[in-house]
Amino acid sequence: MVGIYFSGTGNTKYCVNKFLEYYYNDINKVESYSIEDKRCIDKIKENSTVIFGYPIHYSDIPIIVRNFIKDNSMLFKNKSVFIISTMGLFSGDGTGCSARLLKRYGANILGGLHLKMPDCIGDVKVLKKSIDKNIEIIKETDDKIKITVETFKRQKYSQDGLKFINHLSGLFGQRLWFYKKTYKLRNKLKINYDKCISCGKCANICPMKNIRMIENKPISQNNCTCCYRCISNCPKKAITLIGNEVIEQCTIEKYTER
Ligand SMILES: Cc1cc2nc3c(=O)[nH]c(=O)nc-3n(C[C@H](O)[C@H](O)[C@H](O)COP(=O)(O)O)c2cc1C
Ligand code: SF4
Ligand code: SF4
Known part of the structure; x- marks a missing residue:
């Protein structure tokens, strides 16, 4: 099992690594690669299960992640993928956005996990919290990852963001209002x-x-x-x-x- 992620400011990298750390109970067995690292291609080929992580940008996949999936669509055929999306507050179907794309390319989506982390939009006041509050948020997220890994080990996969109702809430809650916002930025x-x-x-x-x-x-x-x-x-x-x-x-x- 390998972790593959994109992380702008480190939140998603942290969460993917924590997931693998809890899974193996041994930090030395944790193997994860950013999509910026060329080795990630071979690592996806070598592993049958991929923990795939990215941050949510306006309830959608970051441009760089969407491009990565499309450019490497063949890599995901028959892979078992568990998706982790990190967010500052809310995303209806953060994991669902890539799940729909990956499924189209032949991936078997095991499940999804939505994780609240510190908001990284550093030039907007809204959602800014004290360092102590952010530490608390990370602690709660750690606990959620730990519980999710326990069930993952029993092949019971959390389904955050993957249901049809989540698709509707992502679409109507945010994506329609912020239509192609990151492309415009x-x-x-x-x-x-x-x-x-x-x-x-x-x-x-x-x-x-x-x-x-x-x-x-x-x-x-x-x-x-x-x-x-x-x-x-x-x-x-x-x-x-x-x-x-x-x-x-x-x-x-x-x-x-x-
Ligand atoms: C352009 C942009 C848009 C974002 N949109 C959302 C959003 O729609 N919902 C949300 O909860 N968080 C949103 N966030 C916050 C990030 O998803 C969150 O801070 C994430 O954990 C950052 O992860 P990273 O450090 O791995 O990049 C946004 C961040 C950026 C930069
Ligand atoms: S220029 Fe854009 S893509 Fe590059 S580091 Fe800055 S925010 Fe990220
Ligand atoms: S904007 Fe200027 S000071 Fe800031 S990182 Fe870039 S080169 Fe350095």
């Missing part, structure tokens, strides 16, 4: 050059190679997947996307390494 990344010190960190860590250093200046190529990684890691808080000011830089280490 693709070219909206803002870099404040008065603050920027041209360190190049954003360009190095962007999973889409959307930021390029051109003549020592970071420039967005209008191909952003809205993952908030650069916004959360810029040493000068010079990058914003939805909002206009960085309120909090959200990375999982803030809550787990205290």
